[in-house]
Amino acid sequence: MRVDRSTLGERDAAVAPAARRALSPRFGVTVVSELVDAIVRGAIPAGSTLPPEAALCEQFGVSRTVIRESVKRLEEKGLVVVAQGRGTLVLPTASWNMIDETVLSALVANDETLGVLDDLSHVRATLEGLIARDAARSGDRELIEQLRDALELMRDTIGDEPAFNDADVVFHAVVGEMTDNRLADNIVKTLFHQARVSARFVRHSELDITLHEHERVFAAIESGDADAAEAAMRSHILDAWERRRPPAPHRRLS
Secondary structure: OOOOHHHHOOOOOOOOHHHHHHHHHHHHHHHHHHHHHHHHHOOOOOOOEOOOHHHHHHHHOOOHHHHHHHHHHHHHOOOEEEEOOOEEEEOOHHHOOOOOHHHHHHHHHOOOOOHHHHHHHHHHHHHHHHHHHHHHHHOOHHHHHHHHHHHHHHHHOOOOHHHHHHHHHHHHHHHHHOOOOHHHHHHHHHHHHHHHHOOOOOOOOOHHHHHHHHHHHHHHHHHOOHHHHHHHHHHHHHHHHHHHOOOOOOOOOO
16 A cells, blocks of 8 residues: 555655655654544555555655654554554554544544544543542642632733633643642643644633633632532533534534
C-alpha cells in the first residue's frame, strides 16, 4: 500500500534530498502527527498495513531512522503493531490511547458529528465533579482563598472575554489542587486543554451565566458541601458545552 501525497501531505519538492536528510530529525513530530491523522481519518484503515519504510521515507523526505522512531511512537499510542513478516498493522480504535494529545487532537479534528467533544465533555464533567467533591471535603483554607481570588478575577474581567477565560482556567486549576486524586486531575487537564485548543470548541459570550455557575461551585466548596460541589461542577461543564456547541448536521444520539 502506498500513501498518496495528497493524503499525508507533501514536502517541499525544491528541497534537495541531502538537505532534507540533514533536517529529517526535525520532521519526526510531523511524521507522527500526519500518520496519526491518516489512521484516525481512515485513510489507512484498521487491519491494513503502513506503507513500506522506503515509501514513507520518500513521502516525508526523511531517513529510515526517523520513520522507525515514528512507528515506535505510533506503537506507544496503541495505533499500530509491528508484526513479524506482515509489516506494521493498523489496530482498531479499541486499542488506541485516546487521551494521548496527538490522538485526541486528530479525533476531535476529524469528528463531523462532534461526538468526540460530546464524550470529552461528559467524561470531564464526571471526573471534575468528583474533584470538586474532594475540594469541598479538603477544608484547605489557603486554596479556598486562592479559589476566591480566581473567582474575583473572573468578576473583574467579565468585560474582557480572553482575560475572563484565563481566569476560568485558573479557577479550575485551583480546584484540581484540592484533590489527592492526581490521575483524575491529570486526565481532566488533558481533556480541558484539548477542548480549549480545538477550533471546534466555540467560544461564547454568555459570561454572566458562566460566572454564576462558578459562584455556585465556589459556594459549595467553601461551605464544605461535597454533594452540592459535585453537582454544581458537573452541571457547569455540561451546560457550558451546550452553550458552546455549534450545530452539527448529524448529531449523535446518546
